[in-house]
Amino acid sequence: MYRPILTALAVVLCSAALVNGGKVLVFPLDGSHWINMKVIIEELHSRGHEVTVLRPSDAWYIKPDSPHYKSITLNATGGFDNDNLDKFLKTSLEMQRQGAPFWTRMALEIELVKGSYEFHRMSLLMMEEMFADDKLMQSLHNAKYDLVLTDPAIGGGVLLAHRLGLPLVLNVRWTVQGEGHQAIAPTPLSYVPIPGSELTDKMTFTERVKNMLIYFFICFQYWYATESNYKPFVHRHFGPNVHYMELFQSADIWLMRNDFTFEWPRPTMPNIVYMSGFQCKPAKPLPYELEDFVQSSGEHGVIVMTLGTLVEKLPEDITEDIAAAFAQLPQKVIWRHKGKRPSTLGNNTLMLDWLPQNDLLGHPKTRVFVAHGGTNGMQEAIYHGVPLVGLPLMFDQPDNFFRMKARGVAKVLDLATVYRDNFLEALKEVLYEPSYREKMKVLSSLHRDQPMKPLDRAMFWIEFVMRHKGAAHLRTESYKMSTIQYHSIDVAAFLLAVVLLIFAVFIAAVKFLWRRLFKRKKVKKE
Incomplete structure (x- = not known):
């Protein structure tokens, strides 16, 4: 047994x-x-x-x-240079x-x-x-x-x-x-x-x-x-x-x-x-002080904002407008920002050098995620079902947010033209238009429904x-082909040549038979 x-x-x-x-x-x-x-x-x-x-x-x-x-x-x-990255961001804006x-x-x-x-x-x-x-x-x-x-x-x-x-x-x-x-x-x-x-x-x-x-x-x-x-x-x-x-x-x-x-x-x-989403995981409890701040939001909930690992601060005029827009909302805001503290910052906004992004996105009181459009952040938002307001900065970020916008789960703004009123309007649209959260919940359900x-x-x-010692049986050998072979241009050329040859032989045969026939008729007439 x-x-x-x-x-x-x-x-x-x-x-x-x-x-x-x-x-x-x-x-x-x-x-x-x-x-x-x-x-x-x-x-x-x-x-x-x-x-x-x-x-x-x-x-x-x-x-x-x-x-x-x-x-x-x-x-x-x-070849990594943070100063060049900051310079590129400022120049692009x-x-x-x-x-x-x-x-x-x-x-x-x-x-x-x-x-x-x-x-x-x-x-x-x-x-x-x-x-x-x-x-x-x-x-x-x-x-x-x-x-x-x-x-x-x-x-x-x-x-x-x-x-x-x-x-x-x-x-x-x-x-x-x-x-x-x-x-x-x-x-x-x-x-x-x-x-x-x-x-x-x-x-x-x-x-x-x-x-x-x-x-x-x-x-x-x-x-x-x-x-x-x-x-x-x-x-x-x-x-x-x-x-x-x-x-x-x-x-x-x-x-x-x-x-x-x-x-x-x-x-x-x-x-x-x-x-x-391999990096996504269920949310862990927040540190006590952060949890206390989140709970103080009541029924209005919380907005989370971070612009990723490469960008720690924005130009001061933009942060002033963003802070002023946040101050007009009843929601509490948790914002990762290392730059100068905006003068327009409201009492509802908590600025941090670092925040537990995954744990905040997985919190039931989180209503909107304001993000730059990095793939990791996008996938965590999908995993936890949190709709987005996008401020894409560079590289693949505009394309990532376009995909989210096309699926109806994000409102996207051009960071270079962001000011208080249009940022506030975008936040209110995502907060109070139910379709954003509903569509993101559907996306989250599809993403999570996997056998493994x-x-x-x-x-x-x-x-x-x-x-x-490898997985050669799964690997196509097409990469060893030239462009001509891969697209079968040589095969198409060969088959075309064969068709043209057959057509040429056919035409030659018809001409030959027609000449023979014409000669016979000419002989009979003579």
Whole structure:
């Protein structure tokens, strides 16, 4: 009776042993990307895996000491510069305030392309120094890691995985060439909008033209900022016949920080694993003083505002108007802000250097989330069912908020033109128009209704790669094809040539028979 139970238990223990004690080398991206990578690292550690994190000497948030991982600090800079980021934000706001939307947008895009070029250049300089450090590379070889986990918004982790010959798992929404799907999955421009186009999957002819033009412009951006940096590096280290995107496309598993409550329906691939909201969790109790402030809001509830990890303060005139708008509401406001205290701040507003975002969004008294549009914040708002007022700043944030606006769960404002009255009007609309909260509750229900928690799904596939030394059976070989082969242009040309040849033979045969017939008639007449 007990033998089958003991046998089953032995199988389970043996299977666990195959995974426990795995060694993971992590090459992360700093900033907000580190926040979600840290969640995966902590979960890997809790499951008994040994995690080593590579960090540049100028890392912002990636600490050298942690109970969840060992770190290797590289004697190189990763290209992170908070001062440049603040400067870019101020410049972009000034440009937007000057009007001329098209030329403003073009000027901002050019600034972004220049910044992207410089960031990739600095990242690859760091990789050159790493690859030239024989002692470091030998130690990484000798460590016998089971896989490399990296964020492909920078290419360092991908390049390192191929140099070490290790299986590769990507924690991805963006690669060095844009949105992750575009690098690996078919992307028909007829119904898959390019990020930044602010289009849905239902496009008119004019919108499809716009989508196509933006696609060409994006291709130019990546040709300038990415290809000019990565192509010579990859040719030097991996051979002249290797295209740098092949190294990304050959990753075993793509852990996609997205799902189809946020993404428009589109083609995907078998090695893409969706883990949107993996960092979300039920709210924990708030600290006593914060809970007391929240409860003091009574039936009116609370508004939460934060602009993420990269932007700690806004220009003073904007904060004055935002504070004045908050002061006119009966709701209590919790605002993460490190800048100068606005003179218009009301008694209903609590300003903090840091706030427990997930726990506040999960509190039953939270009514609205005022946010900048980072993916992490969007997913936490969806998870907890909290409608949004958007103040997108840069990068993918306007596109993220467009998706929320299209689903009817957000009111979006242009930060450059925000003033007291229009901000107050937007807050009141989301607070008192029931459709915003109702639609967000539907979105939250769809997001939560899954057979497996997103973080557990991510862990399963990371451990799957450890157990099987990769996942080549899920990986398409299409990335090894040329553009001509991939789109079957050579096949179409061959078939067209065959058709033309048959047609030419047919015409020649008809001409030949017609001449023979004509000659016979001519002979008979003579």
